[in-house]
Amino acid sequence: MKRSPLITVVYVLQFLLGLVLAGLSVFVLTLTRSQEMLADPDAADTVHGLLIGALVLGIPALITLIAAWGLCKGKLWGWVLSLATDVGVLAVFTYDILDEHSHEGSDIALAVSFVVPLVLLLLPQVRRFYWSASTTNLSS
Structure with missing residues (x-):
């Protein structure tokens, strides 16, 4: 099946x-070494919290990159993994x-950034491509 430009947009956007997410995780990790954090009287707890935050961002980053690779290869598991990861991360954000009553622009922008790929993944043309690719792969 010929790949449409929309399919390319979907996996590039997911990538x-x-x-x-990986960049944010690395940024949070670098914050643990900053002078401001280390000068804090409660530095150990702050650094521990930042490490947990980096892990919370890093795991979905890794899964999203693996899912994008699956999308690029035209695999159904890439589509399913992308859909599940996007829904999960959107739900968390x-x-x-x-919960925090945080209506900051950066928090909302990060949450909305998961809505666009989610909508694109659910478009009928994209769903048909990945679901038909899986039946083609199963029959051969």
């Missing part, structure tokens, strides 16, 4: 989303915004 970029994974890179953004939405819960955080609602």
